[in-house]
């Protein structure tokens with residue numbers, strides 16, 4: 001079973017990205033044929049400072065390696081290193097009805113929020129379809145917001161196959177039901193765009209400061225507190241299991257401690273959870289050449305799949321003459 005996912009290099013990684021996406025790829029690489037790439041062309045739809053985008057791409061690569069993406073087991077590369085994806089994007093464009101893109105929620109949401117509509121924002125799902133179809137994966141693990149994009153990729157693949165024969169594998173999405181949406185400091189979905197994130201690799205003091213901002217109910221210190229629905233508890237439970245989780249629930253029920261105490265506890269637990277990853281990150285941050293070599297090797301591996309596919313498409317479409 002081939003599993004593929006892309007993650008945009010558009011900002012610092014937060015714990016929603018970790019539990020919602022990265023951890024799943026790390027778990028999947030043990031048993032499945034995994035393809036993971038950094039979607040830097042897609043990141044251009046939100047980052048328009050060139051130096052910053054280049055920096056974010058290397059930062060994402062460093063972070064993913066630190067968080068457990070294993071380049072021996074996982075085909076791990078940067079989207080723009082396999083440029084055939086852009087050629088496929090054009091091939092697919094002729095099989096993408098305008099209405100399909102006009103109905104895309106993500107485009108409608110972004111333009112409704114005041115983000116300027118341009119062609120790359122509009123055609124974002126076509127490039128995403130190319131990312132997927134170039135590598136013939138069976139499964140795309142996604143957050144709920146990305147389901148429609150995978151459906152668009154399926155629709156385009158079916159149309160293309162109807163015209164030229166069985167070229168593309170029709171991909172399926174997989175939503176991990178056990179991975180709930182990770183809440184942000186304000187209780188909404190954690191997202192860079194809502195500025196409510198707790199980052200994975202922040203400084204310790206800064207992290208505590210962010211965690212202290214988490215919105216909680218006003219309850220007197222001595223009173224018992226509800227843990228269900230509490231934003232601090234909902235974040236803490238991502239890092240705890242068994243007795244540790246029961247102990248925390250008991251502390252809520254008992255009273256005598258305020259949310260401030262639970263926040264300090266959450267900061268400590270989180271710091272401990274990512275300790276090993278932080279150490280690995282320091283290693284890769286000090287060895288950026290090695291990271292570049294890993295990415296080059298990953299792109300070579302990805303090309304082994306991409307090149308025969310694009311060759312076949314050039315032939316059936318008559319572009320090869």
Ligand code: ADP
Pocket residue numbers: 007008016017018019020021142143144180181182183184189190191192193
């Ligand atoms: P952001 O919303 O911060 O811009 P992205 O859209 O770049 O995050 O998401 C990258 C990946 O992380 C996607 O697979 C997405 O489903 C996952 N993800 C992002 N935020 C959360 C969250 N709050 N809970 C669970 N998964 C999330």
Ligand code: TRP
Pocket residue numbers: 004005006007008039042127128131132140146149
């Ligand atoms: N659009 C995805 C997101 O914002 C990122 C992405 C780009 C992607 N290409 C992909 C995800 C291909 C899966 C498959 O999260």
